[in-house]
Amino acid sequence: MIYRFRVILDNETEDDVFRDLEIKETDTMEDLHNIITQSFGFDGTEIASFYLSDDQWNQGEEISLFDMSDGMNEVRLMNETNLxxxxxxxxxxxxxVYDFLSMWTFYVELAEIAEEDEGVDYPNLIFVQGQVPDDAPERIFEAERDEFDCEFDDAYDIDDYDNLDFNENWN
Structure with a gap:
């Protein structure tokens, strides 16, 4: 069987940038990583990870290109994980996510499971839309004030040690 994916670059530009590709279901996650990097024009040498996602695109379990856990945690690796x-x-x-310094982020969605076409080499890039920008889209990581369960009073001046209302010799 063949998996057909749409891979969409998460960007803030007006143009949609995505690639449609096909890959054998028996290939590994590293094979998927390779066709994604090649189809978007990356050299594939940077650190990368896949994350399982739900329908709201919430980031779940990681499948990493390299094991950087120093044996502390068990890590699923792309080359050991079948698609x-x-x-x-x-x-x-x-x-x-490709290149953790630039944070190129892509949404990868399985669009179809189909029969293999005779005479086609897989993986296969089947459609290209848009140009990849020179730099990764800037990521803005902001939390809403209401997302935290703590109270924060803007009246406090953290540089005013005399009025922070705690005992200086507390330990």
């Missing part, structure tokens, strides 16, 4: 064990009809969405 069919990760993506299927019940789990169709992944988030892909």
């Amino acid at each position: 069919s064990d990760t993506v299927h009809e019940a789990q169709t969405k992944l988030i892909y």
Whole structure:
């Protein structure tokens, strides 16, 4: 069987940038990583990870290109993880992050599972839309004030140690 994916660059530009590609279900997550980097014009040498995602694109379990855990945690690796064990009809969405310094972020969605076409080499890039910008889209990480369960009073001046209302010799 063949998996057909749409891979969309998360960008803030007016133009949509995405690639449609096909890959065998028996290939690994590293094979998917390779076709994504090649189809978007990256050299593929930077650190990258896939994350399982739900329908709202919330980031879940990581599948990493390299094990950088120093044996502290068990890590799923792309080259050891079959595509069919990760993506299927019940789990169709992944988030892909390439180059953790630039944070190129992509939404990867399984669009179709189809029969293999005779005479086609897989993986296969089948459609290209848009130009990749020179730089990764700027990521803005802001939390809403209401997202935290703590109270914060703007009247406090953290540089005014005399009026912070705590005992200076507390320990």
